[in-house]
Amino acid sequence: MLKGINVVWFKRDLRHEDHVPLVEATRSGAVTPIYVVEPEYWKLPDASGRQWAFTAECLLDLQNSLNEIGLPLIVRTGDIVSILSDLHARFGVKSLFSHEETGNAWTFNRDKRVDHWSKTNHVTWFQYPQFGVVRKLKDRDGWASKWDTFMGLSPIMLPAELENGPDLNSDPIPSGIELGMASDPCPERQTGGRMEGLRVLSSFLQTRGQAYHKEMSSPNSAFDSCSRLSPYVAYGALSMREVVQATQTRVSEVRQKSRSESGTWRAALSAFAARLHWHCHFIQKLEDEPRFEYSNVHRGFDNIRDEKQTDEERLKAWTTGHTGYPFVDACMRALNQRGWLNFRMRAMLMSFASYQLWLHWRKTGLCLARKFTDYEPGIHWNQVQMQSGTTGINTVRIYNPVKQSHDQDPDGQFIRQWVPELKRVNEEFIHEPWTMTPMEQKMVGCVIGEDYPERIVEHIVAARFARTNIYDRKKSREFREEAKQINQKHGSRKKIRKNGPG
Numbered sequence: 001m002l003k004g005i006n007v008v009w010f011k012r013d014l015r016h017e018d019h020v021p022l023v024e025a026t027r028s029g030a031v032t033p034i035y036v037v038e039p040e041y042w043k044l045p046d047a048s049g050r051q052w053a054f055t056a057e058c059l060l061d062l063q064n065s066l067n068e069i070g071l072p073l074i075v076r077t078g079d080i081v082s083i084l085s086d087l088h089a090r091f092g093v094k095s096l097f098s099h100e101e102t103g104n105a106w107t108f109n110r111d112k113r114v115d116h117w118s119k120t121n122h123v124t125w126f127q128y129p130q131f132g133v134v135r136k137l138k139d140r141d142g143w144a145s146k147w148d149t150f151m152g153l154s155p156i157m158l159p160a161e162l163e164n165g166p167d168l169n170s171d172p173i174p175s176g177i178e179l180g181m182a183s184d185p186c187p188e189r190q191t192g193g194r195m196e197g198l199r200v201l202s203s204f205l206q207t208r209g210q211a212y213h214k215e216m217s218s219p220n221s222a223f224d225s226c227s228r229l230s231p232y233v234a235y236g237a238l239s240m241r242e243v244v245q246a247t248q249t250r251v252s253e254v255r256q257k258s259r260s261e262s263g264t265w266r267a268a269l270s271a272f273a274a275r276l277h278w279h280c281h282f283i284q285k286l287e288d289e290p291r292f293e294y295s296n297v298h299r300g301f302d303n304i305r306d307e308k309q310t311d312e313e314r315l316k317a318w319t320t321g322h323t324g325y326p327f328v329d330a331c332m333r334a335l336n337q338r339g340w341l342n343f344r345m346r347a348m349l350m351s352f353a354s355y356q357l358w359l360h361w362r363k364t365g366l367c368l369a370r371k372f373t374d375y376e377p378g379i380h381w382n383q384v385q386m387q388s389g390t391t392g393i394n395t396v397r398i399y400n401p402v403k404q405s406h407d408q409d410p411d412g413q414f415i416r417q418w419v420p421e422l423k424r425v426n427e428e429f430i431h432e433p434w435t436m437t438p439m440e441q442k443m444v445g446c447v448i449g450e451d452y453p454e455r456i457v458e459h460i461v462a463a464r465f466a467r468t469n470i471y472d473r474k475k476s477r478e479f480r481e482e483a484k485q486i487n488q489k490h491g492s493r494k495k496i497r498k499n500g501p502g
């Protein structure tokens with residue numbers, strides 16, 4: 001009988017490189033790496049088949065790489081506390097090692113149960129930060145320099161000699177169907193796994209990213225010009241630190257070249273590096289206030305939209321890409337098929353749902369969460385609220401879907417790709433096909449109301465209604481007082497604000 005085992009619990013950190021809990025566990029003796037597939041989690045309304053499929057691919061990759069270094073990963077399906085209890089009864093768990101997780105309410109409560117279990121069983125649970133997110137943070141003063149320090153640390157290496165724990169059987173990695181998940185076809189989803197993540201990182205930093213700052217906003221270019229790293233970072237196939245350090249290395253390389261030789265790389269990498277800060281900045285907000293997943297950041301917006309009574313017809317039109325606004329519909333259909341969309345278009349979809357359609361952000365936010373392969377609760381719920389005007393500290397930005405269409409897809413290429421009903425509509429009408437006469441509609445084979453839907457709302461009137469409602473709430477002195485407090489607690493300080501979000 002072994003004296004006790006050190007369990008490394010893999011969560012959303014599916015790599016063995018730059019993995020502090022794993023290295024620390026090896027320092028304490030034999031190591032048992034486990035991953036628990038949690039069916040209860042995968043049935044939550046923010047979880048989806050595409051997320052699981054991506055996770056399963058990362059898991060397989062991790063299993064192979066851990067096998068290569070002689071530390072087979074034990075995959076178990078079930079409840080983490082029952083699985084730990086079983087291991088404890090059979091071998092005695094000495095210590096548990098994992099990364100800190102800033103997840104949704106379910107993972108937060110599950111971690112509280114694990115904490116209770118470990119305390120009751122006198123098992124020490126060592127948790128290490130995986131991002132530049134600080135647990136039990138008092139306020140944001142000095143946060144940016146803590147982030148720099150964390151990202152600047154050299155990744156610690158695994159020792160050459162590794163001692164494996166007891167020989168344990170691993171469950172097969174289940175399919176989404178076996179987990180009881182709804183079918184979620186996403187034919188052009190990104191492929192999971194660290195190897196793929198490294199390939200994506202390298203192609204971005206060496207070639208694709210050259211015009212990132214100029215091409216990130218249009219969906220015609222963004223699929224290639226954005227890094228596409230988000231799902232690899234969200235499931236930890238790559239660590240944020242290695243992405244930051246690879247970017248810094250590339251910045252140094254570019255700086256050694258003359259201005260003409262380096263072309264647009266300097267500006268592109270600077271814009272990209274700023275966004276790597278934003279990642280942790282947003283997750284920090286949810287870490288500090290988990291209620292942001294459920295309730296308005298600024299309570300002064302409570303009940304402004306009806307959470308209980310959703311207009312199902314509007315929701316369905318929006319989520320399937322049938323609102324009658326070609327650019328909105330094209331973006332939604334692309335997202336449905338690909339599981340990814342660039343920031344500007346995510347913001348427009350959310351803004352359209354929250355302002356023009358006046359739907360409560362919680363339900364539409366859940367729809368988007370399921371569609372995003374890269375779902376990251378801390379970024380997601382804060383962005384959802386920002387684009388719905390409920391934070392009280394950000395500028396209210398109501399996207400005009402027709403203007404966005406002209407700006408980001410001037411000749412309608414993206415629209416025609418994703419809304420084939422409009423493929424014969426010319427540039428003059430592609431952004432507002434309802435302005436065609438009935439004869440013109442017939443000639444291009446797209447009769448509005450028959451082949452392609454009528455506009456679900458008149459966007460200018462709907463936006464005016466939304467703006468009035470939002471600003472009415474902002475007038476009072478109490479509102480401004482609360483906004484000040486929110487800003488004090490969650491607003492970014494100078495260094496990060498210079499580059500971006502509040």
Ligand SMILES: Cc1cc2nc3c(=O)[nH]c(=O)nc-3n(C[C@H](O)[C@H](O)[C@H](O)COP(=O)(O)OP(=O)(O)OC[C@H]3O[C@@H](n4cnc5c(N)ncnc54)[C@H](O)[C@@H]3O)c2cc1C
Binds near residue numbers: 227280343374376
């Ligand atoms: C309503 C809404 C919901 C969102 N939900 C998510 C989500 O669930 N998961 C997610 O990773 N991102 C989310 N974002 C932020 C952003 O759209 C994505 O991070 C980005 O599009 C991912 O693509 P990329 O990796 O190519 O990003 P790049 O533009 O190449 O940026 C590199 C990395 O920086 C970070 N980043 C970029 N933009 C932002 C931002 N605005 N806020 C915070 N971090 C950022 C991400 O980690 C990203 O991978 C959301 C944005 C909106 C408007």
